[in-house]
Amino acid sequence: MTTESEAAPAKAEKGQNEILVIGASSLGTVFEWYDFYLYGLLASVLSHHFFSGVNETTGFILALMAFAAGFAVRPFGALVFGRVGDVVGRKNTFLVTMAIMGLSTFAVGFLPSYDTIGIAAPIILMLLRLLQGLAIGGEYGGAAVYIAEHAPPGKRGFYTSFIQTTAMIGLILASTFVVSLRLFMDADSFNEWGWRLPFIFSIVLLGIAMWIRLQLEESPVFQRMKAAGTTSKAPLKEAFGEWKNLKIVLIALFGAVAGQAVIGFAAHLYPLFYLERIARVDGATANFLVAAALTIIIPSFVFFGWLSDRIGRKPIMMTACVIAVFVYFPLYKALVVAANPAMAAAVERAPVTVVAHAGECSFQFDPIGRNSFDRTSCDIVKSYLAKNGVNYANVDAPAGTAASVRIGERVIAVPDPAGLDKEARAAAVASFGIEAKVALDAAGYPDKADPAQVNKGRVILILCTFGILATMVYGPLAALLVELFPARIRYTSLSLPYHIGNGWIGGFMPTIGFAMVAATGNIYQGLWYAVVIAAVTAVVGILFLPETYKRDIEA
Known part of the structure; x- marks a missing residue:
């Protein structure tokens, strides 16, 4: 060369x-x-x-x-x-x-x-x-x-x-x-x-x-x-x-x-x-x-x-x-x-864990908009956490077990939507969202970063x-x-x-x-x-x- x-x-x-x-x-x-x-x-x-x-x-x-x-x-x-x-x-x-x-x-x-x-x-x-x-x-x-x-x-x-x-x-x-x-x-x-x-x-x-x-x-x-x-x-x-x-x-x-x-x-x-x-x-x-x-x-x-x-x-x-x-x-x-120091502290102090059977959990992605992620209890909790950007770990549960979520020391049961009609399912999802939000707030998870704390x-x-x-x-x-x-x-x-x-x-x-x-x-x-x-x-x-x-x- x-x-x-x-x-x-x-x-x-x-x-x-x-x-x-x-x-x-x-x-x-x-x-x-x-x-x-x-x-x-x-x-x-x-x-x-x-x-x-x-x-x-x-x-x-x-x-x-x-x-x-x-x-x-x-x-x-x-x-x-x-x-x-x-x-x-x-x-x-x-x-x-x-x-x-x-x-x-x-x-x-x-x-x-x-x-x-x-x-x-x-x-x-x-x-x-x-x-x-x-x-x-x-x-x-x-x-x-x-x-x-x-x-x-x-x-x-x-x-x-x-x-x-x-x-x-x-x-x-x-x-x-x-x-x-x-x-x-x-x-x-x-x-x-x-x-x-x-x-x-x-x-x-x-x-x-x-x-x-x-x-x-x-x-x-x-x-x-x-x-x-x-x-x-x-x-x-x-x-x-x-x-x-x-x-x-x-x-x-x-x-x-x-x-x-x-x-x-x-x-x-x-x-x-x-x-x-x-x-x-x-x-x-x-x-x-x-x-x-x-x-x-x-x-x-x-x-x-x-x-x-x-x-x-x-x-x-x-x-x-x-x-x-x-x-x-x-x-x-x-x-x-x-x-976001408040969120980082909350993750350390009160980690979130989803307990659910893996076979009942969907991949949280729906390119054609047909999946509302409310058909299983696992989908309901994971959809909520993904939407709100909450870090969580996964623990497998026996098949047929309704999912639950642990936020710090608090355990919240996730509603089982099986057998519910559309209106009842929507009401159950909304009720769970309210309960989860209260628990996350209590654990110190912020909705957004505080500009003064950045x-x-x-x-x-x-x-x-x-x-x-x-x-x-x-x-x-x-x-x-x-x-x-x-x-x-x-x-x-x-x-x-x-x-x-x-x-x-x-x-x-x-x-x-x-x-x-x-x-x-x-x-x-x-x-x-x-x-x-x-x-x-x-x-x-x-x-x-x-x-x-x-x-x-x-x-």
């Missing part, structure tokens, strides 16, 4: 301004991430407007699924736009992706709710999310390749690290907009129509971002390949049909991107949902805390990108994966204590720790992926593992995590998803991932 120092003289020609290259690519990507994260930030509100035909727990999980749907199609967007980028060029490809993404986001701001057009509302919302996902599937690869192919030798990690900041800046921009609206509007107005404003405003950002990117020229590496006639005619076949290239794709996915994805989501979106749904912190405060932490850690992306130019990409990324395996459980427990400094410190781990694994990533693959199939090759990792493995983390919580009652259960994947990445990466920081990227 030729080193970049040997190839440097051949690449000394003058190109377009480096600041313009980095700024235009990064600012355009900020806008795309603003669009994408806006949906995640407003998942609870969108659940109310577009999934109101099902119960509250299912509605929130469906809203997360719609959010994840945008991630699910990202690998397909990577295949489509990656091929276009390798055949037609880098610049025009990510102009198209940005236009598709921006217009899809703008349309959400005018989409009628479920109450207005029924089932068509969530269907259209899902289609818009799919368009967004397809577009961003071609965005990241284009920006990463474009900047790296302009970077001078020894500075690819530093240059491309600015792209890595865009996800955080996009989230901060979206979060700031949402928090500002929540502060200056009453809650009813925001929930009724104010939530639409950030989506509608995105058309202004789209115009600015498109103008900025139109100032760019084509990548010099692609121009030279085009002039020499060495561009790939079939990049999909070459990238994934030849084992020597496919092997690198698999190593990149399981030895780098998978761990980066879960560590990244465990640093920004999962904590946001966790603070709101588990710690019961109000949405404005949760958005502020996450945005504050992300603002603090943004320079770390650039620092670790710069550091990777000096000591290599691999040691920094693998260190983050190993640390994540050991710190997530204790840090998320500390997060609950800091954000230790904002400690919460931000914990979130910054998550963020630092994310910057360690994400800061060097773009340079690593660019360096792993040949120039002629680079856009296609790096886009697919990146978007499988971030689209499927990372994008479904909030959905799967909260489904695991709903299924088990353990508010920390969803963390196993991130811990296991980070561990797999550490093992695969340490054993098989090559070091790349001295490679020649024109080879």
